[in-house]
Amino acid sequence: MKKAIITVVGHDTVGIIASVCTYLAEQNVNILDISQTIVNGYFNMMMIADVSEPKTGFSELATGLEEIGKKVGVLIHCQREDIFDSMHRI
Amino acid sequence: MINMNEVIETNEMIEKENLDVRTITLGISLIDCIDPDIDKLCAHIREKIEHRAEKLVRTGNDIEKEYGIPIVNKRISVTPVGLIGSSACREGADFVKIAKTLDDAAKNVGVNFVGGYSALVSKGMTKAEEMLIRSIPDALSATERVMSSINAGSTRTGINMDAVRLMGDVICETGKKTADKDSIGCTKLVVLCNAPDDNPFMAGAFHGVTEADAVINVGVSGPGVVKTALQKVRDKDFEVLCETVKKTAFKVTRVGQLVAREASKRLDIPFGIVDLSLAPTPAVGDSVADILKEMGLEQPGAPGTTAALALLNDQVKKGGVMASSYVGGLSGAFIPVSEDQGMIDAVKAGALSIEKLEAMTCVCSVGLDMIAVPGDTKPETVAGIIADEMAIGMVNNKTTAVRVIPVAGKKVGDMASFGGLLGYAPIMKVNGFSCDDFVNRTGRIPAPIHSFKN
Numbered sequence: 217m218k219k220a221i222i223t224v225v226g227h228d229t230v231g232i233i234a235s236v237c238t239y240l241a242e243q244n245v246n247i248l249d250i251s252q253t254i255v256n257g258y259f260n261m262m263m264i265a266d267v268s269e270p271k272t273g274f275s276e277l278a279t280g281l282e283e284i285g286k287k288v289g290v291l292i293h294c295q296r297e298d299i300f301d302s303m304h305r306i
Numbered sequence: 307m308i309n310m311n312e313v314i315e316t317n318e319m320i321e322k323e324n325l326d327v328r329t330i331t332l333g334i335s336l337i338d339c340i341d342p343d344i345d346k347l348c349a350h351i352r353e354k355i356e357h358r359a360e361k362l363v364r365t366g367n368d369i370e371k372e373y374g375i376p377i378v379n380k381r382i383s384v385t386p387v388g389l390i391g392s393s394a395c396r397e398g399a400d401f402v403k404i405a406k407t408l409d410d411a412a413k414n415v416g417v418n419f420v421g422g423y424s425a426l427v428s429k430g431m432t433k434a435e436e437m438l439i440r441s442i443p444d445a446l447s448a449t450e451r452v453m454s455s456i457n458a459g460s461t462r463t464g465i466n467m468d469a470v471r472l473m474g475d476v477i478c479e480t481g482k483k484t485a486d487k488d489s490i491g492c493t494k495l496v497v498l499c500n501a502p503d504d505n506p507f508m509a510g511a512f513h514g515v516t517e518a519d520a521v522i523n524v525g526v527s528g529p530g531v532v533k534t535a536l537q538k539v540r541d542k543d544f545e546v547l548c549e550t551v552k553k554t555a556f557k558v559t560r561v562g563q564l565v566a567r568e569a570s571k572r573l574d575i576p577f578g579i580v581d582l583s584l585a586p587t588p589a590v591g592d593s594v595a596d597i598l599k600e601m602g603l604e605q606p607g608a609p610g611t612t613a614a615l616a617l618l619n620d621q622v623k624k625g626g627v628m629a630s631s632y633v634g635g636l637s638g639a640f641i642p643v644s645e646d647q648g649m650i651d652a653v654k655a656g657a658l659s660i661e662k663l664e665a666m667t668c669v670c671s672v673g674l675d676m677i678a679v680p681g682d683t684k685p686e687t688v689a690g691i692i693a694d695e696m697a698i699g700m701v702n703n704k705t706t707a708v709r710v711i712p713v714a715g716k717k718v719g720d721m722a723s724f725g726g727l728l729g730y731a732p733i734m735k736v737n738g739f740s741c742d743d744f745v746n747r748t749g750r751i752p753a754p755i756h757s758f759k760n
Contacts (some may be wrong), residue, residue: 221313223313223317225316242700249307251310253310255314260310261715262310262313263575264308264349266309266564274371274372275368275371277380278372278374279371293317294374295372295373295374295376296373297308298564298568299316299373299374299375299561300308300312300313300316300374301308301565302313302560302561302563303312303316303557303560303561304308304312304316304632
């Protein structure tokens, strides 16, 4: 399974999770885990998603999520899990 | 499973602390391009580079997007042109033709620099290599993206003082030829001692003759990340300081290792090494000088600077070595002046002199880097500066380098501006006493006694 980490950072508003989830469903991406917290007054959400078979390529998926972020007024990143694994696990 | 704090930590390093992969450098061997006909040689070179590096920039951009880590530069290094051109080049102009070919190929594949307009002359120069060295001012003023390096000494061979003396002339001449752009040609020219074959960083990158046909080398960076980590351990003892640098270097290098492996897989080109260097840029917060300040120095150059830098350099290596399966290149902290805002400030404040920088190069990679000196500095004096630095490298069994820029028409206190990653620099004072009679002796300085290890 290929996993991606999707992070959302910004001011909390109505419908952030809804719009991200709808988009992921359209892209055939399954959400495995969601957690959220407030850091320094900012809304932080992290999703772990299965990106083994997205409809479009990974780059397009990341770009699509970035654009949704711009519409909603938050920062959305979609990164392969490996970068975090590499950095934080031996 | 990865937790949220780890994700936030990584992304803050990238977004706020300038963590990036400084360069993916594709080394390409040009040995199979050799031909006695200069036009055929150039055609082969162009074809090989354009074929091998066709997907380099696109792949780099894809990895950047997918992992969310900026990859600032995609570059190429080639086999030293002094070897490749030796059977085809009858005059300097032929070598310049090769430089223009490299420049065109670099533009066509979209890389910002191509390194390898080089000659390895640590013991002696062939006629062709001397011709290449003499053609450097023309080559660097006629091209944009070509980088040149000369290896003029090593611990095993000693120092080729004929080459050192010649480079004094070549550097001054290159400065004059590019006078209209603050002598920018000299920013693309470096003289090395103990040059590594697998260095991904410019201007000293070339693809050594010991290397495979093509190889991926990656240079990481992240002075801002180290500085931020050290902010949290102010007033703590040296053990805590060292552990913090080491852990941070580990994390930074792991990203480099991941990117190198991934690029290697996608391009189907073997992975060479990760270069564990702290490479600053002129951007605020991306400075090695700021780390030294964070350690407790008012300015780099203050007493204690060499010790602080030695500590930093050593801990970066200790942390990085475990993070990567193959480490190579220069690996250490870079202390260029023009490319580091903190160093620029220290020079402006009068805290940092060339002599102190020279002392600092004894304990870190690489050497006197991106230092602007008055335009009327004599070629003999430049040769003397190079000889000093070569001696430090030779005796200490390490890589050292000199990239000084005699800025045409400017004097101490003026500013020189090179633009982009090359930054800007205040012109520094050079010791005015003569070394003419020393550097004008011909021949070599013999290898030091500790080179006889067999």
